[in-house]
Amino acid sequence: MSLVVSPPRAAAREDALERLLGDIAVSVHSQQRIFAPVDEMVALEPDALSLIYVLAGSVRVLGDDRLPDEFTTGDALLSSGRSTATLRVPAGSRVLVSRLGLAESAAHLGTLLPPMAWIRGFDELEPAAAALAQHIGVEVPDRHVERDGDMVICRMMATMLVQSMIRAWAALGCAPAGWPSRTGDLFLDRVLDAVGDDPGREWTVEQMASVAALSRSVFAERFHAALGLSPVSYVTEVRMETAKGMLDAGCSVSETSRSLGYSSDEGFSRAFRRATGVTPSRWRSRGRAPVPA
Numbered sequence: 079m080s081l082v083v084s085p086p087r088a089a090a091r092e093d094a095l096e097r098l099l100g101d102i103a104v105s106v107h108s109q110q111r112i113f114a115p116v117d118e119m120v121a122l123e124p125d126a127l128s129l130i131y132v133l134a135g136s137v138r139v140l141g142d143d144r145l146p147d148e149f150t151t152g153d154a155l156l157s158s159g160r161s162t163a164t165l166r167v168p169a170g171s172r173v174l175v176s177r178l179g180l181a182e183s184a185a186h187l188g189t190l191l192p193p194m195a196w197i198r199g200f201d202e203l204e205p206a207a208a209a210l211a212q213h214i215g216v217e218v219p220d221r222h223v224e225r226d227g228d229m230v231i232c233r234m235m236a237t238m239l240v241q242s243m244i245r246a247w248a249a250l251g252c253a254p255a256g257w258p259s260r261t262g263d264l265f266l267d268r269v270l271d272a273v274g275d276d277p278g279r280e281w282t283v284e285q286m287a288s289v290a291a292l293s294r295s296v297f298a299e300r301f302h303a304a305l306g307l308s309p310v311s312y313v314t315e316v317r318m319e320t321a322k323g324m325l326d327a328g329c330s331v332s333e334t335s336r337s338l339g340y341s342s343d344e345g346f347s348r349a350f351r352r353a354t355g356v357t358p359s360r361w362r363s364r365g366r367a368p369v370p371a
Contacts, residue, residue, distance in 0.1 A: 098258045099241045103181035109215035113172045120165040127178040130155040131211040135171025140164045152201035156243045158191040185323035186274030186316045195247040207242035261304035265290045277316045278339040318353040325362040
């Protein structure tokens with residue numbers, strides 16, 4: 079049996095994009111409209127979703143050769159945190175900088191997002207979302223007066239912006255062939271969806287092969303050929319991404335461990351440290367206080 083799989087049909091790709099956009103949900107760490115009276119440097123945080131929209135003037139991105147030297151009014155950038163970069167905001171420019179995270183329910187989508195998505199002319203491609211971006215964030219955080227329901231509305235607005243940026247990026251033809259399918263194989267995609275929906279289940283290779291409607295040996299071979307890792311390693315990766323989202327949301331280490339199917343907090347902590355380099359409690363204590371829109 080050939081392991082070469084044809085790219086999914088256009089209708090299948092559209093369905094996959096609809097599912098991806100529908101599943102996107104974010105948490106908000108901070109959102110700020112920066113007006114730079116002098117040149118200002120802003121570092122994009124690793125392991126965090128960052129949304130940048132140029133309100134006026136220009137922004138330079140340092141540290142990523144894949145991006146253009148300069149973004150101008152109406153341009154947008156979405157960083158998934160898998161690579162580092164620094165923004166240089168020239169004096170007189172205004173830019174929205176949103177520091178976000180994927181919500182627990184959407185943590186498994188992290189690997190589908192591009193490392194860096196640059197959208198030239200976002201304001202023309204997505205005028206409604208661009209208009210919304212003009213009113214997100216605060217210019218002077220310590221003078222902001224919170225209102226009831228701020229965080230709910232803030233999350234909804236940020237989610238819509240992320241969805242619009244992903245859609246615009248895909249519409250510009252920047253996505254790789256077959257995206258947002260991880261595999262180009264609709265049978266394997268069923269497995270990724272199932273694991274993402276229930277990462278705490280005790281997944282075996284046999285169970286995943288059954289979801290894919292393939293024999294164990296064929297499934298394992300096709301899975302590794304498509305994703306470059308074993309099915310068991312993939313389950314661990316999804317669990318760790320979900321754990322990050324839960325800990326960021328304030329869940330305890332024990333609650334996170336139980337939800338993800340670990341028999342002990344110690345076993346979960348060892349797996350988390352191998353994946354991230356820090357303990358779950360250390361990750362959780364990094365907590366950044368959210369700033370409402």
